[in-house]
Amino acid sequence: MGRRGPTLHEIARDAGVSIATVSRVARGVGQVSPETRRKVQEAIDRHGFRPHHAGRALVKRRHAALGIVFPGLSGPYYSDVIAGFEEEALKARVSVLIMGTHFLRQSVDMVFDMADRVDGLAVMGGVIPEGAIRRLVDRGVPVVLLASAPLVGVPTVRTENLAAMARLTTHLLADHGYENLVFVGNPDGSPDATYRWQGFLQAHHRLGVEPPKEPIRVGLQQSHGFIAVSRLLDENQRPRAIVCANDETALGAVVAVMDRGLRVPEDVAVTGFDDISMAGLAASGLTTVHQPMQELGAETARRLLRHVEGQLDVSLDRVLETQVVIRGSCGCGATDAHGARGVDADTSTKRPSRSSQVTRRKK
Amino acid sequence: MGRRGPTLHEIARDAGVSIATVSRVARGVGQVSPETRRKVQEAIDRHGFRPHHAGRALVKRRHAALGIVFPGLSGPYYSDVIAGFEEEALKARVSVLIMGTHFLRQSVDMVFDMADRVDGLAVMGGVIPEGAIRRLVDRGVPVVLLASAPLVGVPTVRTENLAAMARLTTHLLADHGYENLVFVGNPDGSPDATYRWQGFLQAHHRLGVEPPKEPIRVGLQQSHGFIAVSRLLDENQRPRAIVCANDETALGAVVAVMDRGLRVPEDVAVTGFDDISMAGLAASGLTTVHQPMQELGAETARRLLRHVEGQLDVSLDRVLETQVVIRGSCGCGATDAHGARGVDADTSTKRPSRSSQVTRRKK
């Protein structure tokens, strides 16, 4: 166990120079004669020398790594955010440490462990308590919050949730004239869900419609949507439309509805949020809100990188735009079956619909 | 920029002891009187001391980190494998470095960079050339191959692809009596695709049926399946069944078929591979092969951990079982619409079907 490969000293001995010279040659800096450089380079190649990361990190006081913390790791949402984050980090030649808290209590400790081996940390909203974030920041750890409610003194990157959900809900209420909507999702579960629930409420209030007292509080996975809606229908409380906190629960909801022999959207309309790449597939295509998940990750990485350099205003709160995407599951143009987003996004038709600021997307 | 937080020295000075004692107290080891321990612990708490990772890594010659390398990062497949890997690593209190090569040439260098800062590396099959793997191993880097063709001297963890695909293809050929099958996927793209193509061929040969000369060589994303099948149908070459290399392309294929006004499975049957959680949703539920992706990641992590400890037989080639899952898209029981796997897997009915070793799954 332990170290593999040669050190500066061995190369130095072999090449008959000092370790300083080897270090200079290896990094291609400093004043070294072509002659010496060649000789040293040969020794480096011969031994396959590569500098040990820890030694470098110690003296440079940089880990050359960024960390990102999520509640869990599986699911299309996380993977897209991670992909954007990682790609941007790689460009800056910085490694990415990843962690899912899995909702364990011990996970806060693990986040602190992680903080000790990276230069900066991206933390998704809601995964660890605010107090822990504060302590991290107080320790001097550069932190960027991701999809989180803003916290004073901590830069944030997120997407617009509230207004988008309000527009989507308004579309159901005003354009379709649906009454009796339900909301599936737990507002206390994550900041995203909180804002979406608020947008749902806001739309009702603006239109003078009484919203449901309570959302159906379940998690964000497909199975949660399925179970919640199955139960709802079994109780013979059939809503006209089901507004889900994200696409995965919405897809679960669609299955549950169809499972009871009902049709989407004729009997029950369903909407989602996120616009994951599968959203175009379900039944007649899921009406949802598009948010740029990959860009969310990428922007977070860029900000974090700047934060590490001390070049970021910590009061930053970047809000990325989102867009309502109308497909079939809300009841619009049922003939536009299964719009295939992600398949050919460039040619997707965007045109104003009945409700302004709403994009209708087909094929 | 650089270091934040106090060092052993500052705590030692403050507590009036030596750094050795502080180190011992911080780690809870060695002989320290209760009195001293208390005093030092107070100083540690007061300053919020946490040991600097690089210092420790240097002397312990351990990074306490594992790396995992994929071609890309987004998509349900990777996220599940990663989730399994990460969870297992976390249990061992080891960090996870993640990287997507994005099919760039420079990525091989980056893999070597990564190798310098982890204790072991999991590499997905096909992402970097075999020669690079060899060099990694020669340098003494513990490597475990993931979903790769076996390579002598390098432990491998993978899932059974060939036989499963042969069973699935046999089901289409023999049980359904379909002729004129096409295969969508690039056998040269990844080891998984290679084995699946071979299984497809094997089934044909065993039944004495002439297989297609060539597969339709496209990538593994949904859009690739959509485009490939759209083109195929536009050329008026309608196959009776489309066997896809994975679920995502299969889902793309389903959309393409429906887009032409054709029905799945009545006009064209479609099958996938992987059994991602969305597979239960598409149209009448995707017939596919279930493979334990999360377990694949977890098992890889466990093996890698043992490899790092020098306790792993490098000739290991672990093959995880897979299972054909029959849903509606192959033409079986069209009334079983949209089996919702993942929703309630425990209650899923498993019963022998016409073709042995095949599981029929509904709801």
Place this chain on the structure above:
DNA sequence: CTTTACAGCGCAAACGTTTACCGCAATACG
């Protein structure tokens, strides 16, 4: 009262880098 044992803790040597500083030799300049 002397020896032995051992708990408690400090000293100092690693671990493998980077880099400020300095000395030396060769060149340029007056």
Place this chain on the structure above:
DNA sequence: CGTATTGCGGTAAACGTTTGCGCTGTAAAG
């Protein structure tokens, strides 16, 4: 021919830990 200048490259001091070793002093054993 003496003096600045400059290019090379070596010396050594960090960076922050862990840990083998050895020195104390007190307690137990003889």
